[in-house]
Amino acid sequence: xxxxxxxxxxxxxxxxxxxxxxxxxxxxxxxxxxxxxxxxxxxxxxxxxxxxxxxxxxxxxxxxxxxxxxxxxxxxxxxxxxxxxxxxxxxxxxxxxxxxxxxxxxxxxxxxxxxxxxxxxxxxxxxxxxxxxxxxxxxxxxxxxxxxxxxxxxxxxxxxxxxxxxxxxxxxxxxxxxxxxxxxxxxxxxxxxxxxxxxxxxxxxxxxxxxxxxxxxxxxxxxxxxxxxxxxxxxxxxxxxxxxxxxxxxxxxxxxxxxxxxxxxxxxxxxx
Amino acid sequence: xxxxxxxxxxxxxxxxxxxxxxxxxxxxxxxxxxxxxxxxxxxxxxxxxxxxxxxxxxxxxxxxxxxxxxxxxxxxxxxxxxxxxxxxxxxxxxxxxxxxxxxxxxxxxxxxxxxxxxxxxxxxxxxxxxxxxxxxxxxxxxxxxxxxxxxxxxxxxxxxxxxxxxxxxxxxxxxxxxxxxxxxxxxxxxxxxxxxxxxxxxxxxxxxxxxxxxxxxxxxxxxxxxxxxxxxxxxxxxxxxxxxxxxxxxxxxxxxxxxxxxxxxxxxxxxx
Numbered sequence: 001x002x003x004x005x006x007x008x009x010x011x012x013x014x015x016x017x018x019x020x021x022x023x024x025x026x027x028x029x030x031x032x033x034x035x036x037x038x039x040x041x042x043x044x045x046x047x048x049x050x051x052x053x054x055x056x057x058x059x060x061x062x063x064x065x066x067x068x069x070x071x072x073x074x075x076x077x078x079x080x081x082x083x084x085x086x087x088x089x090x091x092x093x094x095x096x097x098x099x100x101x102x103x104x105x106x107x108x109x110x111x112x113x114x115x116x117x118x119x120x121x122x123x124x125x126x127x128x129x130x131x132x133x134x135x136x137x138x139x140x141x142x143x144x145x146x147x148x149x150x151x152x153x154x155x156x157x158x159x160x161x162x163x164x165x166x167x168x169x170x171x172x173x174x175x176x177x178x179x180x181x182x183x184x185x186x187x188x189x190x191x192x193x194x195x196x197x198x199x200x201x202x203x204x205x206x207x208x209x210x211x212x213x214x215x216x217x218x219x220x221x222x223x224x225x226x227x228x229x230x231x232x233x234x235x236x237x238x239x240x241x242x243x244x245x246x247x248x249x250x251x252x253x254x255x256x257x258x259x260x261x262x263x264x265x266x267x268x269x270x271x272x
Numbered sequence: 273x274x275x276x277x278x279x280x281x282x283x284x285x286x287x288x289x290x291x292x293x294x295x296x297x298x299x300x301x302x303x304x305x306x307x308x309x310x311x312x313x314x315x316x317x318x319x320x321x322x323x324x325x326x327x328x329x330x331x332x333x334x335x336x337x338x339x340x341x342x343x344x345x346x347x348x349x350x351x352x353x354x355x356x357x358x359x360x361x362x363x364x365x366x367x368x369x370x371x372x373x374x375x376x377x378x379x380x381x382x383x384x385x386x387x388x389x390x391x392x393x394x395x396x397x398x399x400x401x402x403x404x405x406x407x408x409x410x411x412x413x414x415x416x417x418x419x420x421x422x423x424x425x426x427x428x429x430x431x432x433x434x435x436x437x438x439x440x441x442x443x444x445x446x447x448x449x450x451x452x453x454x455x456x457x458x459x460x461x462x463x464x465x466x467x468x469x470x471x472x473x474x475x476x477x478x479x480x481x482x483x484x485x486x487x488x489x490x491x492x493x494x495x496x497x498x499x500x501x502x503x504x505x506x507x508x509x510x511x512x513x514x515x516x517x518x519x520x521x522x523x524x525x526x527x528x529x530x531x532x533x534x535x536x537x538x539x540x541x542x543x544x
Contacts, residue, residue, distance in 0.1 A: 147419040149455035160457040183421035185432040
């Protein structure tokens with residue numbers, strides 16, 4: 001029997017109505033023990049101030065979203081991405097984040113060279129890893145659903161992410177989001193390979209029908225993903241950490257955030 | 273250097289404006305040598321009549337769409353799917369189709385049991401294979417993009433389809449659609465495994481942005497798929513057959529079908 005793990009709120013889930021300060025206060029008030037900010041919200045509040053408020057509220061930080069996004073049309077663009085990632089590592093360290101979530105990024109504009117974009121991702125990861133190791137910040141590679149391959153993530157499967165994690169070793173882990181991996185026919189085998197490498201576990205649900213490729217994720221329990229089964233695989237692979245809820249959804253963004261947090265708490269108990 | 277192979281029109285590409293009789297006449301008039309009907313259009317014209325008109329027009333039949341869709345909520349539903357597939361095999365034989373395209377089908381209503389649905393697909397395939405072998409009809413397993421896993425296809429990757437093709441052997445092949453496999457980080461390796469098993473090659477393109485999970489496929493050349501690279505892999509794996517164009521798109525369905533066919537011919541020459 002798996003347990004859902006302590007709950008953490010990814011701030012994107014209420015991004016349209018709450019600032020980071022409101023998210024911190026809201027988590028504390030609702031008894032949600034963890035938080036995972038996005039960098040735009042962090043910048044609004046200021047990193048030092050955010051770190052203080054999170055600490056004062058007694059919250060743990062399950063991750064910082066997001067680094068990566070290395071593929072770019074030219075060398076200057078790739079350098080800029082690396083420099084931005086170095087800042088993200090400092091921010092993750094400053095707020096005591098368990099990891100920096102690292103996304104693949106899409107194809108450079110006009111490009112059809114997917115193997116080339118994947119090589120750019122690997123090169124970017126190699127470039128920032130020494131700084132991440134020095135800072136003690138785990139880089140959590142998050143494979144995104146293949147439907148985002150063109151414009152958001154050339155990192156598409158758990159197997160592909162594990163290949164990189166195994167190649168680079170210390171300091172590189174996996175951010176596992178049930179939304180992105182639930183369909184994978186190779187999931188059970190790859191989850192066994194993931195032993196000791198899972199740095200984050202994200203939950204939401206796949207709605208049927210799904211009406212948008214990015215902004216129609218569902219609340220846990222409203223869709224078709226067997227979340228407890230995936231959680232059990234993660235635990236069998238040694239993961240016992242938080243369950244971070246990250247829902248990009250126009251429907252939930254329109255709701256009162258207090259209702260969203262209440263719903264998350266209820267579903268965390270029944271559907272995760 | 274790869275060659276795009278002889279062109280075939282999948283009738284779904286102009287489904288809203290042309291009957292099968294119009295598709296047959298249109299292919300002949302535009303010098304498109306092949307056709308691949310969907311069963312609803314075939315039923316409208318009648319199988320015997322369709323077979324006669326296709327033969328009289330001198331067209332080859334690159335496939336019949338579609339069989340499979342085995343997962344169902346109960347035993348009666350699964351039996352009905354198998355019986356429907358047996359009729360589809362007879363139809364494919366009657367029109368001289370190179371294969372019957374076999375789709376996974378989605379999760380049964382209310383189910384979150386993806387491994388169970390995949391087992392139902394395998395069982396259904398096993399049930400119809402003797403009839404397919406007897407009729408000389410190749411069952412072409414078509415993995416669909418993982419974004420269709422919940423409601424259309426629990427058959428999600430080329431690797432998964434090849435596992436079944438290897439298990440069942442004679443009479444089972446693969447329908448390879450670039451739209452469904454282009455994102456796969458394991459594609460090059462799986463295409464080597466596919467040697468001798470590719471029964472159909474389908475082309476369209478992945479648009480950026482993509483605004484619908486089913487009906488926003490692009491005309492070849494309008495998107496980000498490196499179609500010639502995938503064609504070259506197919507040829508390296510021994511495939512030298514037709515390039516069947518199958519575009520499910522509200523945008524192209526609204527066009528004059530003669531314009532669609534002219535565009536397909538042009539793009540087949542330049543983007544495939």
